[in-house]
Amino acid sequence: MSGDTSPLPFAGELFLTLANQGRLVVDAARADKAIADLERTLALIRSRLRVIRIWQRIPERRVGELPDELMQEVVDAIFVDQLAPGQLERAAAELPKYIQALRRASEARSHRDPPPV
Numbered sequence: 001m002s003g004d005t006s007p008l009p010f011a012g013e014l015f016l017t018l019a020n021q022g023r024l025v026v027d028a029a030r031a032d033k034a035i036a037d038l039e040r041t042l043a044l045i046r047s048r049l050r051v052i053r054i055w056q057r058i059p060e061r062r063v064g065e066l067p068d069e070l071m072q073e074v075v076d077a078i079f080v081d082q083l084a085p086g087q088l089e090r091a092a093a094e095l096p097k098y099i100q101a102l103r104r105a106s107e108a109r110s111h112r113d114p115p116p117v
Contacts (some may be wrong), residue, residue, distance in 0.1 A: 010090060012097025019104035030105035035099050042095045048077035049088050 025083035026034070051073055063071055069100060081088055 010068040010094035010097075012094040012101070016097050016103035016104075018103040018106065022108050024101060024105040025108050026102055026105040028106045031102045035102050036098050038095055038102070042099070044090050044093065045088050045095070047073075048080060049092060052081055052088070 015024060055074055055078065064073060066074060
C-alpha cells in the first residue's frame, strides 16, 4: 500500500440523479432542515476559502500581527485546509448539488402525496 488514501467521495451527482428520477423523495420538513444545515455549512466553507485566498495574497504572513478577531478565523481556515487539502473546494462545489437534490426530492414528494382533506 502506498499510503495514499482517496478522500471520501461526495455524492452530489448521484443525489441529483436520484432526485431527478423521482427515486429520492424527502419529507418537506426534513428537507427544509437539511437544506438549512447544508446552507450554513456551505456559508462557513465559503468564508474559510475567502480567508485562505486573502491570506495567500499577503506577502509577509504573520498571524501574530492580525487583529484578535481575525486571528482565530485565519488559524482555523488554514488548519482545516492543511488537514484535508482541497476538500474545502470540493465541498464548496458539491454541497450546492445536495441542496438542489433535496429541493427536488421534497418537491417530488409534494407532487406524489394527495392534498390533505
